[in-house]
Amino acid sequence: MSHHVNSSHHRSALGAALEWYLDQELEEMIGDVPVDRTRLQMALSQMVPAMNIAQGFSEPPQASLADEIKAAPPAGAAKRQAFLGKSDAREEAVRLAKEASTLEDLRAAIESFDGVAIKKTATNMVFCDGNPQAEVMLVGEAPGADDDRQGKPFVGVSGQLLDRILKCIDLDRMAEDPKKAVYMSNILNWRPPGNRTPSPAEIEVSLPFIERHIALVKPKILILCGGVSAKALLARGESISRLRKSWHDYKPLTQELGIDGQEIQAIATYHPTYLLRTPAQKKAVWMDMLSVREKLDS
Ligand code: URA
Ligand code: URA
Secondary structure, X not given: OOOOOOHHHHHHHHHHHHHHHHHHHHHHHHHHOOOOHHHHHHHHHHHHHHHHHHHOOOXXXXXXXXXXXXXXXXXXXXXXXXXOOHHHHHHHHHHXXXXXXXXXXXXXXHHHOOOOOHHHHOOOOOOOEEOOOOOEEEEEOOOOHHHHHHOOOOOOHHHHHHHHHHHHOOOEOOOOOOOOEEEEEEOOOOOOHHHOOOOHHHHHHHHHHHHHHHHHHOOOEEEEEOHHHHHHHHOOOOOHHHHEOOEEEEOOOOHHHOOOOOOEEEXXXXXXXXXXXXXXXXXXXXXXXXXXXHHHHO
């Protein structure tokens, strides 16, 4: 099948892609140059304002980029956080999720849930951002420090990268038009301390909530952002590098919720926090985003 991208969209997407790749060069420079602060600062002061003017986007402060990379957990750093009565917690999550018939009900139900210990260390519950009418729903892993402070997903440095990536395919979480909008949530609704990887028990207990969330939003397309989200919602053990690229039929796994006849096209891709540390993988994410654009246009 030929692609359906019209030429004006095509041009703006190319412009945005160029912006993204320029940015990648900047990040690679920061990563590769032996730390010579003066040279780095000079280079940044010359490049960033020039790019802002030319490309019309603003770069986040470099200090917070460095902080977020430092804060990112090393791979496989998941520590199992014990919490009481896992099976009771799951049962309670299923009951609450099942009773929720609107997004506001679901938000209130999750606020009232005491089944995970991460709730105690978090500042805010993080439910969603974006337009619930959107054709595209994106599911990440868990809130980070900035998200926890603001009570919204993907508002930190990796969230800003995510917004630039989405803009490359003409999507924007602030858009009112459902065809251009994105709705976002995460597998976990609270930030794990120190941004550690969610434990299998936390994922299991959270699944009824995110599955109900997806059923209430009924998006046309799901973007599963990162390995934790992809493995949890597709019930697959393969790595994200194997799960990405192709389309999957997402079907709800929590049978007790009784969500019938729902099948949503889902694509998995790398997580923006991973891209901040591994910019060479941006090309792979770009290919995944082109598949999303094509699916939306077909
Ligand atoms: N912020 C989120 O809300 N989710 C992620 O997975 C990462 C950062
Ligand atoms: N590991 C993950 O969990 N997600 C990614 O995006 C990349 C590596």
